[in-house]
Amino acid sequence: MTKLTINGLVKRFGDVVAVDAIHLEIDDHELVSLLGPSGCGKTTTLRCIAGFETPTAGNILFDANDVVGLDPEKRNIGMVFQNYALFPHMTVHQNLAFGLEMRGVAKTTMDERIAKVLETVQLRGLGDRYPNQLSGGQQQRVALGRALVIEPNVLLLDEPLANLDAKLREEMRFFIRHLQKRVGITTVYVTHDQAEAMVISDRIVVMFDGHIHQIGGPKDIYSRPVSREVADFIGLSNFIAARVAGKDGDGGYVLDSPLGQLRCDYADSLDDGQAVTIMVRPEAIRLEPAKPAAGTSNAIPGTVLERFFLGNIQGYRVTCEDDVMLQVQAEPWTEFSVGDSLWCVFDVERTWIIRD
């Protein structure tokens, strides 16, 4: 198994900088997703690892070997493409055999390995089918099998589930997750779907405009985003502009905002008077008819502007002072009406600060 190191990777297309000096280390057995909107450089990064793009600068190391300059066919990678890229003129068996033939594997060993992989991707008995005789999910699994049967150093997946319908996509997330853990292969997974990234990854790399904004586990990324872009891209957020007023004595900070003083747990040091953005997730807010007793929560008065029902949540849009609008995801059985005055209450430890 292989440790993948990306060191100062830069890729320019003419004047456009697609990837701007990124550093990333991916351990053995680890599944790391590159997550970001289209054009953020995640696919370019993957294609540099695969060898389909030549980096403008930087190194890509498989263990200690720099693979920059090496042709893709010499890198021993397994790659799964968005549209699967199965060879339509070959049967499933021939598709799986292709990579082994290129490696000069003997016929008997080859058949054994293919049979084993077909078992792994749950396609036993379909070896003689052509790709156009398979469903989307089956094609997807052939593509996975084809990438794995060559026992590659690194597995690269480029939006592999984007073409599947929603139900199947959710199933395949777990399938890929289990498969990767069982095989234990170093994996890079490119996606723009945050839920997919959160289900599947050990760590998520959030990218914008060719830069890495944050690297962390799903919980880190969601609860403690380092930038407004990250918070905005992953889930819904409420942002409140604020200024640091001072320490609160519990290791957190007191902040002045247009909605009054708010408190926040935050370990890093901030200067008094520093402008910051407060972030609260919609599901962290409780709605209460009366102001709660002062304690470990913040409370903001507001009026219900809109309500909508999504089944698992009851959504509200609440207008507060200074034209601030808070999105709230309450339990489905809460019953406030449009026009009700109420209090938006959220715990200090669910209040997060983003430095501007």
Next chain:
Amino acid sequence: MTTSTPAIEDARGQGTGSWLRDNRTLLLLLPTLGLFLAFLLFPYLNMIVMSFRNPSTSQVFAPGYTVFNYFDAIFDEDLYYLEILWDTMVFGVGTTFLCLIIGYPVAYHLARTKSRFQNLLYAFVLSPLLVGVVVRCYGWIIILANQDGLINSTLRKYGIIESFIPLMYNTFGVGLGLVHIFLPFMILPLLGAIQSIDPALEEASQSLGASRTKTMIRVVFPLSLPGVQAGTVLVFVLTISSYVIPILLGGLNVMIMPTLVVQQLLDAMLWPFGAALAFILSVTGGLAVYFYLKFTSHFMKGIA
């Protein structure tokens, strides 16, 4: 909505009235059908009938029917006609093969280039078609002519050769003209076929350890077979039936079936025999194409 539904059905011509009203889209075929009948099927039938007529020295044909025209062509003592038929097929296969070899890289480049001159390159491929075949043949004559053509006179002027190199009125000249003029008919179908191959397939092949050459042989070429098939059939059929190019660049030194047929019709005035030769050429070409298509379709399983 309810009231308009019958009107919609009526407009589609479903279930109401006569067969013609139900299938009126077939009427769109009429102009083509008319052209086919008048200018293809009828002349063909006419030619077949002609090939069974008795020859005559004073008229186009004499009364009565015979099979001797075919007998004479096939069982000639020197195998003269069959040899010419064979040469024609060799010309066809040769031209087709050369066009494929020359055209494939061009088509591949054109299909995959990201150059902003792609349209210009495309125009270059098509540009020969803008000039008539006759004009282009005379162009080649100026270049190739054996005594005072551009190449021979230049080489002689600089003392590189003493007499001259025979560049036309031979197989070389005819082959050159055929390949040059029919090349676009090979490139265009190939271009379409290669463009329809997802570039990700080539990357997949490389990611699995295949070099560019192996990717070409194992992935790109097999997937472009529908284009190869179309292009080769087109060039083959055009070549074995071409008259102008062989006669202008080969004269009567290069005898192939179309030149032979025209010779029989116009010089010898043997219309029935000429018709028989023409029909033999058609059947041979048709059979060759049929078996070729059957053979090649074996390799196109799984390709839509």
